[in-house]
Amino acid sequence: MKLSSRIPFRLALKQTPEQRSSSIDTYQRTMLHSNLLRLVARGGPKRLMSTATKLTTVEVNDKTGIATLTMNRPPVNSQNVQLLEDLQKSITEIENNKSRGLILTSAMSNVFSAGLDIHEMYNTNEERLRIVWTELQNAWIALYGSSLPTAAAINGHAPAGGCLLATACEYRVMVPNCRIGLNETQLGIIAPKWLMSGFLNVLPKRVAERALTQGRMFTTQEAFEVGLVDEIANSKEEALEKCSAFIGSFAKVNSLARGLTKLQFRAENIKEFEKIREKDVANFIALASRPEIQKDMGIYLENLKKKGKK
Numbered sequence: 001m002k003l004s005s006r007i008p009f010r011l012a013l014k015q016t017p018e019q020r021s022s023s024i025d026t027y028q029r030t031m032l033h034s035n036l037l038r039l040v041a042r043g044g045p046k047r048l049m050s051t052a053t054k055l056t057t058v059e060v061n062d063k064t065g066i067a068t069l070t071m072n073r074p075p076v077n078s079q080n081v082q083l084l085e086d087l088q089k090s091i092t093e094i095e096n097n098k099s100r101g102l103i104l105t106s107a108m109s110n111v112f113s114a115g116l117d118i119h120e121m122y123n124t125n126e127e128r129l130r131i132v133w134t135e136l137q138n139a140w141i142a143l144y145g146s147s148l149p150t151a152a153a154i155n156g157h158a159p160a161g162g163c164l165l166a167t168a169c170e171y172r173v174m175v176p177n178c179r180i181g182l183n184e185t186q187l188g189i190i191a192p193k194w195l196m197s198g199f200l201n202v203l204p205k206r207v208a209e210r211a212l213t214q215g216r217m218f219t220t221q222e223a224f225e226v227g228l229v230d231e232i233a234n235s236k237e238e239a240l241e242k243c244s245a246f247i248g249s250f251a252k253v254n255s256l257a258r259g260l261t262k263l264q265f266r267a268e269n270i271k272e273f274e275k276i277r278e279k280d281v282a283n284f285i286a287l288a289s290r291p292e293i294q295k296d297m298g299i300y301l302e303n304l305k306k307k308g309k310k
């Protein structure tokens with residue numbers, strides 16, 4: 001089952017709060033059960049594999065059984081609907097192919113991901129905004145809610161949605177002289193709680209609150225010092241090796257117990273997210289449609305283009 005497949009939330013909305021909470025628990029149980037089945041199935045032999053969607057590739061190392069999921073949308077892996085959908089397809093594929101773990105990385109030389117593709121949100125219609133935000137939610141929950149060991153080899157800058165994907169993983173290794181963070185307040189926008197939850201999982205509350213209110217972009221070294229990244233690597237290859245070593249550290253741990261323990265840690269955030277996901281889409285559409293936000297987006301895009309030409 002894809003974790004993004006919904007609890008029947010539209011039905012839950014018609015229920016009393018007690019019934020709703022019980023539906024969510026049912027969803028959680030279903031989710032844990034299906035992850036359990038997947039974990040049991042993962043006991044079989046490893047397979048060598050290399051596959052691709054339009055904007056992602058998956059390569060499974062035949063020795064380690066670890067899958068590397070590479071985002072490949074030049075120039076900066078900005079997250080358009082296609083990339084978000086391809087990420088979900090690749091995550092599902094990795095979950096189903098008996099891989100031992102998932103490493104997320106980028107095919108770009110200096111950018112992990114530039115976050116949401118601002119062109120997708122600018123001068124568009126409500127239906128497109130709904131699709132963009134829903135696919136961002138789906139990609140996040142597929143990664144955050146995966147029972148597999150996950151790690152991000154952050155081989156470049158990771159602002160906003162890039163940081164979101166990296167912090168959905170359990171472990172982060174970053175190359176030097178890059179930046180990572182949730183810069184939404186710098187853009188005059190507020191990131192919803194679910195979007196911050198990976199960030200809040202890894203940073204002390206006080207550090208997270210200050211960084212989020214400042215919209216702070218951490219350098220690699222600063223990110224390492226506060227614990228936003230776990231290790232620094234001198235190259236992408238080294239980052240991939242360190243991520244593999246992290247995933248390898250679970251080799252002697254029962255994968256079922258590991259996966260369920262991880263999901264228990266994340267269950268509260270997932271439950272909260274499921275409660276608000278539809279409202280969250282409506283909030284995003286309302287925010288992104290506001291004339292002043294649209295104007296700011298246009299200016300932001302112009303400035304990005306000017307900077308690129310310098």
Ligand SMILES: CC/C=C\C/C=C\CCCC/C=C/C(=O)SCCNC(=O)CCNC(=O)[C@H](O)C(C)(C)COP(=O)(O)OP(=O)(O)OC[C@H]1O[C@@H](n2cnc3c(N)ncnc32)[C@H](O)[C@@H]1OP(=O)(O)O
Binds near residue numbers: 076110307
């Ligand atoms: C602004 C949004 C406002 C409102 C949205 C409303 C509601 C709420 C949303 C809440 C959550 C939002 C999440 C997001 O992810 S928003 C995106 C935030 N991302 C950024 O701010 C990053 C911007 N990019 C950069 O800082 C740099 O590009 C980066 C990643 C450091 C790489 O630098 P560099 O290698 O020098 O590359 P360039 O800057 O020259 O960029 C090359 C090329 O790519 C275009 N581009 C860059 N980032 C984006 C992007 N996020 N979306 C679309 N396009 C992007 C850039 O314009 C250049 O284009 P060109 O045509 O000049 O080649």
